Amino acid sequence: MIDALTVALGVAALVLAAWCGFAAYRDQPTKDWHFIGMAVVAVLAIVQLVIGVVRLAGGADPQQGVAIFVAYLIGSALAVPIAAFMSLAERTRWGSATVSAAAVVLAVLEVRLYDIWGGIGG
Amino acid sequence: MAGNTSNPAGGNPAAGGTEPAATARTGLGQGPGRLLVMLYGVFTVAAASRSVYQLIAQYHEAPLAYILSAVSAVVYAFITVSLVRGGEGARKAALVCCAAELLGVLAVGTWTLADPSAFPDQTVWSDYGMGYLFIPVFLPVTGLLWLRRARRD
Numbered sequence: 001m002i003d004a005l006t007v008a009l010g011v012a013a014l015v016l017a018a019w020c021g022f023a024a025y026r027d028q029p030t031k032d033w034h035f036i037g038m039a040v041v042a043v044l045a046i047v048q049l050v051i052g053v054v055r056l057a058g059g060a061d062p063q064q065g066v067a068i069f070v071a072y073l074i075g076s077a078l079a080v081p082i083a084a085f086m087s088l089a090e091r092t093r094w095g096s097a098t099v100s101a102a103a104v105v106l107a108v109l110e111v112r113l114y115d116i117w118g119g120i121g122g
Numbered sequence: 123m124a125g126n127t128s129n130p131a132g133g134n135p136a137a138g139g140t141e142p143a144a145t146a147r148t149g150l151g152q153g154p155g156r157l158l159v160m161l162y163g164v165f166t167v168a169a170a171s172r173s174v175y176q177l178i179a180q181y182h183e184a185p186l187a188y189i190l191s192a193v194s195a196v197v198y199a200f201i202t203v204s205l206v207r208g209g210e211g212a213r214k215a216a217l218v219c220c221a222a223e224l225l226g227v228l229a230v231g232t233w234t235l236a237d238p239s240a241f242p243d244q245t246v247w248s249d250y251g252m253g254y255l256f257i258p259v260f261l262p263v264t265g266l267l268w269l270r271r272a273r274r275d
Contacts, residue, residue: 071171083160090156098160105164108181108255 002051009044010110016041017103024096030087038084045077063118072116076109151273159267161261169195169246175261182245190230191245195253198232216267224262227251
């Protein structure tokens with residue numbers, strides 16, 4: 001379950017990165033539709049955080065340690081919302097570029113999360 | 123030298139360029155700077171949390187690598203704050219730190235390749251930041267370019 005969500009979130013983050021990157025390329029700020037996209041990705045990341053914590057509480061043991069796992073979960077839940085606020089303050093193409101970069105960071109975090117969780121559960 | 127030039131704006135009329143904008147803070151954290159703030163913020167968090175965790179949990183394994191990571195975290199944090207604060211003083215300080223960061227990446231990168239035995243574990247700047255998609259090399263160069271341009275604007 002959490003592996004599937006990690007993969008889905010990684011893909012969603014890359015799509016968001018491409019979408020906002022395209023807006024930056026066309027010299028446009030983030031628009032309402034972009035914010036809806038960011039909200040979807042942010043909600044997925046929060047769901048992942050909740051599931052991860054529940055799994056930990058249930059006795060699951062990430063391969064590379066609980067502290068690192070939780071740190072990455074929190075980081076991936078915060079990445080897109082912070083970038084969204086920065087793009088609200090920056091109504092130029094650079095606001096879009098910021099969201100795009102944050103989404104790439106999120107995708108990298110998901111790859112790392114996949115490793116950290118390891119072969120435990122599915 | 124006249125002793126009564128108590129101009130509240132603090133500018134010397136003879137020096138030219140006394141428009142109000144001269145005292146306003148330069149927007150280091152705006153436009154392209156916003157993207158830099160985000161990336162420097164990410165690297166501050168990444169390097170700081172990584173080094174704090176490693177210094178506490180496994181200090182004895184590779185003390186040199188973890189201390190270097192902690193140093194890089196401090197540099198990143200300082201540049202992030204400077205970019206957000208803005209102003210000429212912050213710009214100059216950030217310029218110095220970006221140069222130090224670039225030298226650090228190049229030095230540590232070369233060191234890790236020349237003497238791998240000194241580094242049983244990775245640092246943020248190992249192999250020129252290869253583990254971080256080489257962003258640690260590009261970031262200070264971009265930062266230096268941006269800080270140079272911010273002076274002209």
